[in-house]
Amino acid sequence: MDKTSTHLFVPIPHEEREICLGANGSVAHVTRVIRMIQGRWKLPILFRLYADPSMRTLKLKRDLPGVTQKVLTEQLRQLANDGLIERIDFGELPRRVEYQLSEMGRQLLPVLIAMRKFSVSHLS
Incomplete structure (x- = not known):
């Protein structure tokens, strides 16, 4: 990871980052729920x-x-x-x-x- 790319920093062990990032991570799931209730x-x-x-x-x-x-x-x-x-x-x-x-x-x-x-x- 580039030292200037702090937006990818997740304060959990490297192996568990997929929980937050990635196609099946938290960001994707929270975004899905927000889309469902947005309007x-x-x-x-x-x-x-x-x-x-x-x-x-x-x-x-x-x-x-x-x-x-x-x-x-x-x-x-x-x-x-x-x-x-x-x-x-x-x-x-x-x-x-x-x-x-x-x-x-x-x-x-x-x-x-x-x-x-x-x-x-x-x-x-």
């Missing part, structure tokens, strides 16, 4: 679904003032594709669809709460 409405949707076990799209739209139907639909689709929420289609007419957290989405809650605690403890 103006994804966190509000997730927290709303933490509070209520199952919700219809219209109720979510009412509870998230300012979100458009198009953006809400896109964000719900992305969250479902990433496995954080589940879309339940009841196959009824008129159409009835509800969203709920998946098991993976429920497992994310302690991480988000830890992030909140970190933020609160580091206020300027």
Whole structure:
């Protein structure tokens, strides 16, 4: 390692650096999770679904003032594709669809709460 390349320095034994760096390292996994929750409405949707076990799209739209139907639909689709929420289609007419957290989405809650605690403890 070049002595001026300090961005590659990881304070763990050389053999364990792949835990942090590389294609399967921590950076890749943390970046993946951030991508899953990135977006103006994804966190509000997730927290709303933490509070209520199952919700219809219209109720979510009412509870998230300012979100458009198009953006809400896109964000719900992305969250479902990433496995954080589940879309339940009841196959009824008129159409009835509800969203709920998946098991993976429920497992994310302690991480988000830890992030909140970190933020609160580091206020300027």
